[in-house]
Amino acid sequence: MASHLQRKPLNERRGEVRIVQEVLKRDSRLKYVEFRLIELEPGAAYEETLEGDECCIVALTGRITVAEGEHVFENIGTRESVFERKPTDSVFVSGGKSIAVTGVTKARAALCYSPSLEPLPTKLIRADEVGTEQRGKYQNRRTVHNILPDSDPTASSLLVVEVYTEGGNFSSYPPHKHDRDNLPQESFLEETYYHEIDPGQGFLFQRVYTDDRSLDETMAVEHGDVVIVPAGYHPVGVPDGYTSYYLNVMAGPKRIWKFHNDPDHEWILNRP
Numbered sequence: 255m256a257s258h259l260q261r262k263p264l265n266e267r268r269g270e271v272r273i274v275q276e277v278l279k280r281d282s283r284l285k286y287v288e289f290r291l292i293e294l295e296p297g298a299a300y301e302e303t304l305e306g307d308e309c310c311i312v313a314l315t316g317r318i319t320v321a322e323g324e325h326v327f328e329n330i331g332t333r334e335s336v337f338e339r340k341p342t343d344s345v346f347v348s349g350g351k352s353i354a355v356t357g358v359t360k361a362r363a364a365l366c367y368s369p370s371l372e373p374l375p376t377k378l379i380r381a382d383e384v385g386t387e388q389r390g391k392y393q394n395r396r397t398v399h400n401i402l403p404d405s406d407p408t409a410s411s412l413l414v415v416e417v418y419t420e421g422g423n424f425s426s427y428p429p430h431k432h433d434r435d436n437l438p439q440e441s442f443l444e445e446t447y448y449h450e451i452d453p454g455q456g457f458l459f460q461r462v463y464t465d466d467r468s469l470d471e472t473m474a475v476e477h478g479d480v481v482i483v484p485a486g487y488h489p490v491g492v493p494d495g496y497t498s499y500y501l502n503v504m505a506g507p508k509r510i511w512k513f514h515n516d517p518d519h520e521w522i523l524n525r526p
């Protein structure tokens with residue numbers, strides 16, 4: 255049986271929109287983060303009025319038009335597949351505003367939500383503005399696209415990042431956690447992982463566990479799954495032959511990403 259932290263694709267049609275994944279505060283242990291993945295045929299529109307949450311609309315695949323008030327960002331998106339490995343366009347919208355996301359081509363958009371702590375300008379985050387970094391060495395190499403990092407003041411609580419991990423490597427590794435509001439040592443950020451795997455029949459392993467093991471779930475994650483990380487360490491291991499993609503949404507009481515490595519495994523960082 256799947257872990258209570260693992261969500262298989264919902265694939266629910268609502269009008270002209272397919273809801274591929276949906277993680278809401280009311281149906282998860284999360285208090286800050288919500289996530290929705292929608293699929294749109296050309297011309298189909300998803301509309302929503304943001305109440306207390308801000309939202310980052312990530313043009314995951316295909317091209318979309320995002321409208322909010324007088325802002326119309328037409329034909330955004332850079333890739334047909336996330337495995338083209340290039341950054342994409344996103345739009346940030348503050349709470350209290352209404353959005354419309356329309357498919358220009360057949361498209362998927364990731365809607366990443368967290369509390370709107372202050373009104374902020376609607377902003378197009380262009381693909382060429384997204385910072386890219388290579389992390390890790392040996393068998394924990396990964397490529398990170400920082401869509402909304404904590405260094406970017408566009409959002410009031412929301413953090414969004416996408417990560418690529420090649421087969422035979424681990425990411426979110428050495429295991430780290432950010433489940434204590436204890437700055438400067440550690441921040442508290444809930445997190446969701448939206449996973450894709452190439453080729454699509456693949457699987458990977460993700461463990462979510464706490465120091466006292468009161469939470470300790472190891473999952474075989476498949477293409478399209480979401481993993482919810484309310485607390486604890488959350489490493490990902492990718493079998494040989496497959497490439498992992500995941501989109502992370504993080505939020506908590508303070509918009510600072512300060513993680514704490516599992517002391518049992520931090521030693522791997524000290525290798526030459």
Ligand SMILES: O=C[C@H](O)[C@@H](O)[C@H](O)CC(=O)O
Pocket residue numbers: 389396415417425426427445488502513
């Ligand atoms: O806390 C952030 C998430 O665990 C990932 O974004 C992780 O940091 C990615 C990585 O560094 O491997």
